[in-house]
Amino acid sequence: MNPLTPVEERTRADIPGSGRNGSLQARLRELVEGFLVEDRVEIRLGDPVGGGGPACCLPGCPRPASTKQLCKAHLERWNWVGRPDLAQWDPGDPPEPEWLSLARLPVPLRFEVAYGLLRARQTRAVDPIGIAAARRLLDTLATTEMSSLFDRGEHEWPTTRSGERIVKLRIGFITFTIDEIDRLQGICTGEYEYARDVWRLRRLGFTGTPEGWQLDFRRIDQPWLREAVKKFLRWRHDTGHSASGMHRDVLTLTRLGHALTECAGPAAAPEQFDRAVITRLLALFVADGFTANGRRQRMSSVKRFFAIARQHDWLPGVPARTAVYSEDFPAQTQLAPRALSAFVTAQLKNPGTLDKLTDPRWRLLFPLLMETGLRLNDALHLPTDCVVHDQRQAPYLRFHNRKMKIVLVGQ
Numbered sequence: 001m002n003p004l005t006p007v008e009e010r011t012r013a014d015i016p017g018s019g020r021n022g023s024l025q026a027r028l029r030e031l032v033e034g035f036l037v038e039d040r041v042e043i044r045l046g047d048p049v050g051g052g053g054p055a056c057c058l059p060g061c062p063r064p065a066s067t068k069q070l071c072k073a074h075l076e077r078w079n080w081v082g083r084p085d086l087a088q089w090d091p092g093d094p095p096e097p098e099w100l101s102l103a104r105l106p107v108p109l110r111f112e113v114a115y116g117l118l119r120a121r122q123t124r125a126v127d128p129i130g131i132a133a134a135r136r137l138l139d140t141l142a143t144t145e146m147s148s149l150f151d152r153g154e155h156e157w158p159t160t161r162s163g164e165r166i167v168k169l170r171i172g173f174i175t176f177t178i179d180e181i182d183r184l185q186g187i188c189t190g191e192y193e194y195a196r197d198v199w200r201l202r203r204l205g206f207t208g209t210p211e212g213w214q215l216d217f218r219r220i221d222q223p224w225l226r227e228a229v230k231k232f233l234r235w236r237h238d239t240g241h242s243a244s245g246m247h248r249d250v251l252t253l254t255r256l257g258h259a260l261t262e263c264a265g266p267a268a269a270p271e272q273f274d275r276a277v278i279t280r281l282l283a284l285f286v287a288d289g290f291t292a293n294g295r296r297q298r299m300s301s302v303k304r305f306f307a308i309a310r311q312h313d314w315l316p317g318v319p320a321r322t323a324v325y326s327e328d329f330p331a332q333t334q335l336a337p338r339a340l341s342a343f344v345t346a347q348l349k350n351p352g353t354l355d356k357l358t359d360p361r362w363r364l365l366f367p368l369l370m371e372t373g374l375r376l377n378d379a380l381h382l383p384t385d386c387v388v389h390d391q392r393q394a395p396y397l398r399f400h401n402r403k404m405k406i407v408l409v410g411q
């Protein structure tokens, strides 16, 4: 187990329930006063957690709709009286608002979740979920046997198995709550994140899929090398490198650390970082099963690391000879041409050939790919209502790749 970095030590000392600092717990309790009443939170329409989705269609009803545009209470009453025409039906007094019970959650987890619910209402910065999903989430939390969201580091989730299902920490209400509580303590900054050995990309401003990713530096044994790699990744981020590129850098440079460990041990000093380590790294990449092009890509990542680290003097003590030279790169292998040969194109354009495909989806897909130039993945994810028309009724294909784009369909 890797020791905690000073910042993690400090945070651990600050977290609620650690016994060393109960002041945050008291502060959270104070902040949710009046919001958490008798361990319950009343749900308002539009609350991102529990009040997501449309409202019950009956006038004056404070609950979100469950089925047939009615809330659960009204649905039951309506079923009870034999499902009359809604326009004619007098539903009586509106039901009480929905509520979420936090009573099953131990303290301080209860106050943490209540604070998250309060902040979600105030900021609306959480993807909305309905009451049933919110209750499932709380049930899941209650089964984790955690007394605080900070009992374990985020990289240690998933924490429990509930039945056969593994509970995962996904981007959503829980990560939002963790961020909000850290913000309250002033430790939700990029600077704080950079000091950690596991970076949460959501905290570094990434959105979309990479928002949920983490960069883990803990498998680099030598502390001085780990620090240099972290500085390099920070530089990568500052210069606009992609999340996937950064992720690959971390994996590659972690292997560099492994090569150093194999040559000179986990406590290797910078002076022991010689050319033998680079040779060892090449062997590791072969053992990892990377193709020549995969190895080239990774070697250029290592080369870049050395160049930037030397520029900034992040690797004092490492012999000047230690670098990646052009001879270290495996020979480039020629990739197959991306365009199809005329012979294959003619086969694909022949309706007789296409008729041999037994699956009608493939028969549709080939002409679609050829006529629109869509990527395969975008074509496979086309919705059923993907054709739109302009004022002159010319058909266009609407598809989603990363941004919304409009593409003219061939006649």
Ligand SMILES: [Zn+2]
Pocket (backbone or CB within 6 Å): 056, 057, 058, 061, 062, 063, 070, 071, 072, 073, 074
């Ligand atoms: Zn209702």
